Amino acid sequence: MSQETSNLYQAPEANLTQPGSGNKPILAFDRFSAWWVFLLSLFTFGIYPIYWLLNRSSTANGLAKYQINMAFPIGYVIAIIVSAVVSYSAPESTLEGIISIITLIVWLVAIYSLRTSITELINEGSAEPVTIGPILTFFFSLIYLQYKINEAIDNQQQ
Secondary structure, three states: OOOOOOOOOOOOOOOOOOOOOOOOHHHHOOOOOHHHHHHHHHHOOOHHHHHHHHHHHHHHHHHOOOOOOOHHHHHHHHHHHHHHHHHHHOOOOHHHHHHHHHHHHHHHHHHHHHHHHHHHHHHHOOOOOOOOOHHHHHHHHHHHHHHHHHHHHHHHOO
16 A cells, blocks of 8 residues: 555545645736736726725735835725715815825825835745835836736746
């Protein structure tokens, strides 16, 4: 009788570690085309960027030493909802402008926090240090960050 079938009642063994949890944590992220991120952002009228931000932030918090304060991504969702309610109930008001500025500030803090965390995750498994540009992050935010995640995944899977 072989060693595999010697104990039929033994619990099966499985490797339960996350992919990328070793020395290449960026591999825990899903590779998803930056073009699809752009198209889904358009077709869902801005709902997909909210999902993307919350998903990537929680994944990064599970892997990186730099923890993203989840109050900012969640605050961004709340600010968008408040902005929609205010713009529907009182269009062209000063309050609508103030809420829009607050929404922009919360978005920028959330996206730059995610940028810092992703940079850490990429550099942990990379031979040479990688930088994620602050100007491109400002203008192209989640599309650019997804592109850099994909680039790091491609480089570290080799």
